Amino acid sequence: MIPLKAPIGYFLVGVLTLFFVIACSEKGPPQISIKWPQMLVEGDSGAAFMVIFNKGKGSDRLKSCTVKEYPQLTCELHDIVKGRMQLVRDFEVPAGETLELKPGGRHLMLFGLPEKLQGEITIVLHFEKTGDVPVKTGVVR
């Protein structure tokens, strides 16, 4: 009995080890960084663009945004689908990938901006796992 059971035991240990190695290699914390933020303003609304990097081993999700200096502002996540701007629930940022927020594609949309807004504002990105990431964003009129 023992010689029969032992190989099965080794086999199971092997399978479990392999399972954990695979599971651990695919999971880990996301590592979010932001580059080239910019907001184009027209009237009291603005479209913000930037590049979001995730160099970590886990995916993350941008759930919402706010503006530090103007907490009352509405900040939405938008995408352009078939030429039409649409409100979306979140942006996924897969592990090891880059999410570009750019004209003609996904972007952040701000409504109710102060009339004479200039210089820069701090857009706070709220990620599912990473939490809040403040992004100093230059304003272009």
Ligand SMILES: [Cu+2]
């Ligand atoms: Cu928009």
